[in-house]
């Protein structure tokens with residue numbers, strides 16, 4: 426990915442978005458032929474802010490840009506301090522971060538710190554709109570453990586297109602146990618951020634975002650995979666033991682990750698922290714907004730392809746048409762070329778750092794129920810009148826409606842049921858939760874760490890438990906929502922306050 430200094434005006438950006446529908450999308454293989462070769466994986470710039478003791482200041486600019494995904498073609502994009510996506514922010518538990526976000530777009534935007542525990546007015550959700558030209562200041566103390574969080578636009582009804590065009594980046598949190606751990610931790614060398622996205626391009630290299638009916642129903646998916654904004658990426662491994670921070674930054678696509686030679690790898694962390702111990706597997710499901718850290722042993726110094734396996738769009742029994750739309754073919758994600766890798770001083774550890782206590786379901790004071798619904802039919806096949814196509818507990822998002830109150834410093838169990846014919850990744854702001862069970866069964870070991878997003882399959886009920894921290898604000902709410910961004914924008918979102 427190369428970026429040009431050329432300023433792209435809002436008019437150009439809008440024009441490319443609006444004419445997109447007139448152009449036929451290219452398949453990724455055709456574009457790969459144009460590119461003629463694989464591209465080096467870009468490691469996003471690391472932004473550790475300006476530090477004075479434990480006070481860290483970040484200055485971020487949301488702006489339009491021009492990105493060369495394909496040789497000789499400029500794609501109008503959005504980015505944070507760069508043309509597409511943002512640099513990787515990094516801070517430590519105990520730091521107070523002071524983030525200035527300047528919006529250089531000619532439309533409203535926001536930046537939400539996804540996975541972060543913080544006061545509601547610092548969250549960067551739909552209630553912290555940044556008007557064109559204005560700067561929003563977000564200041565909070567980092568109180569949670571080591572984790573790979575991210576940040577992205579959360580503008581009401583505009584999140585999906587803004588993230589699609591590039592408003593997202595990673596936010597890494599360190600703590601003493603993680604910094605002292607015997608794990609690969611040299612950024613860009615053996616500790617590699619990987620933001621995985623799928624996009625749809627036109628023949629002229631512009632991005633397509635013309636959501637048709639199926640795109641609105643299933644969420645926007647594309648046939649071209651980007652990792653850190655790079656098409657057909659190759660990671661030239663410098664070490665024989667790699668720690669990949671996998672991040673699904675896609676609007677709607679769930680990946681079923683595996684290597685082409687079926688080699689096993691070790692999952693060491695989920696969204697908000699380390700697992701109790703490394704979990705060995707050869708396949709990992711990653712829904713939109715989910716993250717996982719994995720260790721991959723490439724000491725055989727081969728070239729291996731990280732792929733997403735074909736999926737059947739499971740659980741779509743009642744709607745064959747939608748099942749067809751939702752099923753996905755096998756896709757190449759990232760080629761790892763380990764032929765020149767140097768021997769790592771690390772090995773797969775037996776144990777992992779213990780950063781923070783996990784919530785205890787025995788402490789729960791309340792169990793709340795959430796029903797995810799889409800389409801015209803509500804529960805029991807009753808036709809819905811009003812309320813929109815995408816709902817939680819029968820209601821579409823309304824910025825002026827607070828759905829419920831939570832008491833600070835308490836523990837709650839949330840029971841999320843999905844009556845719709847497709848899976849939805851459910852995300853809760855401000856908390857790190859633990860998955861208790863799926864339809865009464867224990868979750869997969871890769872889901873036993875702290876999380877902020879959980880995929881709820883069709884006709885599945887998932888129970889999660891979480892501690893609500895001490896922050897309270899009777900007026901400014903936190904969000905809970907589906908992280909298929911088109912669903913979120915169309916109303917599959919609600920609001921709670923902590924008092």
Ligand SMILES: [Cu+2]
Nearest residue numbers: 849907909912
């Ligand atoms: Cu959804």
